[in-house]
Amino acid sequence: AQSVAQPEDQVNVAEGNPLTVKCTYSVSGNPYLFWYVQYPNRGLQFLLKYITGDNLVKGSYGFEAEFNKSQTSFHLKKPSALVSDSALYFCAVRDKGGTGRRALTFGSGTRLQVQP
Amino acid sequence: GAGVSQSPRYKVAKRGQDVALRCDPISGHVSLFWYQQALGQGPEFLTYFQNEAQLDKSGLPSDRFFAERPEGSVSTLKIQRTQQEDSAVYLCASSLGARAVGDTQYFGPGTRLTVL
Numbered sequence: 429a430q431s432v433a434q435p436e437d438q439v440n441v442a443e444g445n446p447l448t449v450k451c452t453y454s455v456s457g458n459p460y461l462f463w464y465v466q467y468p469n470r471g472l473q474f475l476l477k478y479i480t481g482d483n484l485v486k487g488s489y490g491f492e493a494e495f496n497k498s499q500t501s502f503h504l505k506k507p508s509a510l511v512s513d514s515a516l517y518f519c520a521v522r523d524k525g526g527t528g529r530r531a532l533t534f535g536s537g538t539r540l541q542v543q544p
Numbered sequence: 545g546a547g548v549s550q551s552p553r554y555k556v557a558k559r560g561q562d563v564a565l566r567c568d569p570i571s572g573h574v575s576l577f578w579y580q581q582a583l584g585q586g587p588e589f590l591t592y593f594q595n596e597a598q599l600d601k602s603g604l605p606s607d608r609f610f611a612e613r614p615e616g617s618v619s620t621l622k623i624q625r626t627q628q629e630d631s632a633v634y635l636c637a638s639s640l641g642a643r644a645v646g647d648t649q650y651f652g653p654g655t656r657l658t659v660l
Contacts, residue, residue: 432586460646471548471635471651472587479646518586530575530642531600532649534586 430455432519434535441509442543449504449538451519461502462520462532463493472518478502489513509542516540546570548652550636556658557626565621565655569638576619577649578611579635587635593619594641626659633657 431454441447453459460479464472476487483495493504502519516539520532549568557563569576575594579587580603589603595616604611608627613619623630633656637649 462648464651469653469656471550471653472637474648474650477646477648520586529600530592530647531577531589531603532579532587533589536586537584 430459430521430523430533432521432533432535434517434519434538436538437536438539438541440541440543443511444508447504447506447509447513447540447542449517449519449540451502451504451535452500453502453519453521454500455521455523458524459502460522460524461493461495462522463487463491463502463504464518464520466516466518466537475504475517509540511542511544514540514542548636548638548650550634550652550655552655553653554656554658556660558660559628560625562622562624563626563657565623565634565657567619567621567636567638567652569617569619569636570650572640573638573650574616574641575639575647575649576613577637577639578619578621579637580605581633581635581654583632590621590634623657626657628659631657631659 433452462477463475478485478495486492516537519535551566578590581587591611592600593613608624610622633654635654637651639647639649
């Protein structure tokens, strides 16, 4: 079975400061890892993914995430937060292997609030 | 627009009514997924299609839930005899398929179902 934990329900940060949204995962094999963002009354918007190779992944809107295999983590980061980054963020995992199991398993989400 | 579209965006049903939710995937996307997102939660997998074949329906919560994709494009999720616990946002996602490394899923805006 695969699972994702997002330990913080909400993260508050001042505009211009760096932000981190935490994610840890559990899979039986090697993971594909994803971050999505959800704005009110909208679907999930893809930010970035880790497939293989470089542990630091860069994505949309200046976001990046660092894959850490030993800590089974995939924290989302941004050097300088914007008020417009305020939204709900979801981490998701899928096992690279498996026999056809292609569904994503999502965390419960972290609400990011950036204060002006 | 080249994204995933869903209709209706909002649906109110009386308990016991049947509902049908439609998903139009991105053109050329082989894989199609349905997820259920309860209020304040992350999306949970319902079912997966590769072209017209339903390869995984392990997430469907009961036999009242039925999905189809008869021509390998548009998909319909049907819920029979709706119950209050079916109230949620139903998200559809599509992807290129197994040949795409990491195979990013792109989500539609969702259908918010409210069962009274």
